[in-house]
Structure formats: C-alpha cells, structure tokens
Amino acid sequence: MPTAISPAARYGSDAQYRLFDLLTAPLRWEVLAVALELGIFDDLTLPRAAGELAQQYGLDGEGTELLLNALVSLGVVGKHEDSYCVDGGFAPLLTSTSDISMSNLLSYLGEVRHVSADNIIALLRDKQQVQTGPEMVRPEYWSRAVGGLRSFHRSVRNPIVMDILSGLPCWPGVKKMLDLGAGSESLALDICAARPDIDTVIFDLPGVVASLGSRVTDKTRIQLRGGDMNCDDLGTGYDLIWASMVFYYARDLTSVMGRMRRALRPGGMLISFHEELNDDRTEPEFHILGRLHAELKSGPLSVARGRVRAAAAEAGFHNVQSFSLQTPFGQMELVTGTA
Ligand SMILES: C[S@@+](CC[C@H](N)C(=O)[O-])C[C@H]1O[C@@H](n2cnc3c(N)ncnc32)[C@H](O)[C@@H]1O
Known part of the structure; x- marks a missing residue:
C-alpha cells in the first residue's frame, strides 16, 4: 500500500x-x-x-x-x-x-572571548563598572597572557609562520630579524632551531620580556628587548621585521612604520600579519565575534581593510604588497614592504 x-x-x-x-x-x-x-x-x-x-x-x-x-x-x-x-x-x-595540543589554548581563548549576555548588557550600559573581561590596551594584561600566547604559537601559529618565512625569496639571506610584539619566545626558538645562523630580537612590553628570560637559554642567538614600540628603540640593522597582531597598540601606525623602516637595513623587509575587517566592520565573523568582548571593554582594536598597506606606503616602504591567507584562526592579511 x-x-x-x-x-x-x-x-x-x-x-x-x-x-x-x-x-x-x-x-x-x-x-x-x-x-x-x-x-x-x-x-x-x-x-x-x-x-x-x-x-x-x-x-x-x-x-x-x-x-x-x-x-x-x-x-x-x-x-x-x-x-x-x-x-x-x-x-x-x-x-x-x-606537542601540538590546543587544550590550554582553547581554555585560554574561551576565557578571553566568551562573555555572557548579562555581561554584554552590563558593558553596554557602563563598561567602567564591569570589573571582568580582557583589557588588551593595558600592559599588565599581556604579562598575564604569555602562557596562552605560547600555547597558540606552538600548537597552531608557528608552523604557518615558519612556512611563510621559509618561502620568502629573501629568507636564505636573513641574518638578523625582529619579532615585534612577539608575545612569547616560541617563534624565536623555532627560528633558532631551523636557522641557527639567524639572530632574533624579541621586542615586547617590559613585563612580557621579563617573563621570557628563563625560557631563552641561547642569549647570543636570541636577544630580549623590552619597550614600547611607539617610542622606544627597536634596534637596527634588521634584514626582516615580523610584526604579527600588534599594530592595534600603535598610537600612530604611520609613525611606528617609520620607526620600523629605519630599524631595517636598506632593502630589508617588513612583514605584517594581521586580520583585516571589511569597510563596514561587520566581517569576517571570526574576528568580529572573537574580538567583541575585548572591544566592548577597550574600544575598537581590529585593523581596517587597507590600513596597514596605507601606513606602510606613507612611511616610505617600497613595493608594498598584500596577500590574503586562510588560517584556522580566521582570514589573515600578510602585508610586505621593502625599506
Ligand atoms: C595579540 S598579541 C600578539 C602576539 C604575537 N605577535 C602573535 O602574533 O601571536 C599582542 C602583543 O603585542 C604586545 N604589545 C602590546 N602593546 C605593545 C607596545 N606598545 N609595544 C610593543 N609590544 C606591544 C603585547 O605584549 C603582546 O605580546
């Protein structure tokens, strides 16, 4: 039937x-x-x-x-x-x-990113009254974030960065590089293991750098430099500057770019690795939602489309180029320029 x-x-x-x-x-x-x-x-x-x-x-x-x-x-x-x-x-x-466990990373990011509906409403009403949440514009926040960043670097990010770096035409000639706003010693250690002929300088806020010292045993190959990229000496003679997810804290991005250009040797290369939002600041979802808690707390942080490229050109970098990359932590924009 x-x-x-x-x-x-x-x-x-x-x-x-x-x-x-x-x-x-x-x-x-x-x-x-x-x-x-x-x-x-x-x-x-x-x-x-x-x-x-x-x-x-x-x-x-x-x-x-x-x-x-x-x-x-x-x-x-x-x-x-x-x-x-x-x-x-x-x-x-x-x-x-x-070795590539994301368990600590996921727990760390869950704490940073997730926020209850009640807390969102409280932040919307009067953020000064809300005692919890990530205050990413405060240096103390980053001193406490080193463990979470280290686990992000080891588990997911560094293999991607090492692939990008080793594919650069200039990579075989790099002898001195700067990891600006490094967040952990992990990338410098990976570079040191892959290329013992490269000297890496880790530049980060003094509180962050102070907590990395004990993890860096080879202080001849890896140098720690504490300071504020907006005003402190970045060093000189770099063949390459790697600047990843740090430009949110530049008070004047063109001026910081100018400081980086002068820190590079002539012909040296800047590589910026940041997300880019669309012009309406509504996409990509991963970055918009992922940053909501931090931005409700501290105001807009994420980089607008074309902002890094424009600042690099204004600061006198040549041959500024941009590449979009898909990563497990959202779409990222790689911007390169030559000093
Ligand atoms: C989002 S984390 C990025 C860490 C790492 N570069 C990465 O891509 O995962 C931002 C980093 O910028 C550093 N930072 C914040 N303000 C800074 C400043 N004014 N000068 C130098 N570094 C700064 C923080 O300490 C932190 O290590």
Missing part, C-alpha cells in the same frame, strides 16, 4: 535553520570545555566505557554517558560498541601532553 503522506525532504526556512543553529552553538563549546576541564580526552586515547570513566571521575554514570554521546555528536569522539575513543584527527590537538 502506498503511504498516504509524502513529506518534503526539508521543512522550514534558511533563517529558521540559522536561528536553531545559533541556539545550539554555545552548547558545542560548553560540552568541549567540560571535557577539557575534566581531562577526558587524555583518558580516551584508548577505547573506554562510560561507566568506567564515570567511576574514575566520581561522576554520575548516566550523565557521563550523555556527555560522551554529546562529544560524539560534535565529531571529536567516536563510539563503537559502547566504548568511546577520541577521534584520530583530534587526538593530538585535544590531549594535553601532545
């Missing part, structure tokens, strides 16, 4: 789908954050039953199974015959002992 009803393959409007997806979005993160907090991924490198894990953590058995099923629905854990195991592609990123 043919069935009396013939359901449509897909009901509802795109807008309805989008709204239900937005409703679900925070839960995706909360479930992942719970698993990171409990260290579940470290215990799921081999298949385990929900009951076993519940017993190990002293948790409710039924609830643990619900949580594990939710992790399976996210696609980060697999389930086979009632045993759970972290998915192979995610294992090195989510287990805490892996």
